[in-house]
Amino acid sequence: MSRPSQLKLTTTDHNGVSVIQSQAHASSSSSLPAAVAGLQQVPQLVPTNPSAGGGKALPPSKMKKPPADKDSEEYRQRRERNNLAVKKSRMRSKQKAMDTQQRVNELKEENERLEAKIKLLSKELSVLKDLFLEHAHNLADNVQPATRYAPGAHCVCV
Numbered sequence: 689m690s691r692p693s694q695l696k697l698t699t700t701d702h703n704g705v706s707v708i709q710s711q712a713h714a715s716s717s718s719s720l721p722a723a724v725a726g727l728q729q730v731p732q733l734v735p736t737n738p739s740a741g742g743g744k745a746l747p748p749s750k751m752k753k754p755p756a757d758k759d760s761e762e763y764r765q766r767r768e769r770n771n772l773a774v775k776k777s778r779m780r781s782k783q784k785a786m787d788t789q790q791r792v793n794e795l796k797e798e799n800e801r802l803e804a805k806i807k808l809l810s811k812e813l814s815v816l817k818d819l820f821l822e823h824a825h826n827l828a829d830n831v832q833p834a835t836r837y838a839p840g841a842h843c844v845c846v
Contacts, residue, residue: 757763
């Protein structure tokens, strides 16, 4: 039984990757069936630049896409979807800015109300302090001071 010879072909695909294809040829004295004796392709991916090392594959967003024909239906649809997305994004941004401005206005109004309340309560506190102090002075004026006697002195009460 003879061993089939292999022929390796190297081609480069559209992504710049070399593809090695093996073709096995059966000799005439081979015992392989005729269907198997035909071409047999085994694709293998090999980097085109062997010194580049085993780098990471690029994500789809980073891969270069061929420029689309500006007259094509696909391009027009992509542009339309993009325009709608941009419009929606700008509307959301405007709405967020308006909501923020409304919240700022509400907080300013609340702050003014609270400051007015502070002024009112401060005036009330001042009035109450004055009333308290006036009442305390009136009490002090109505109370006679107690006389002190020397130790051992006797007091005659009438």
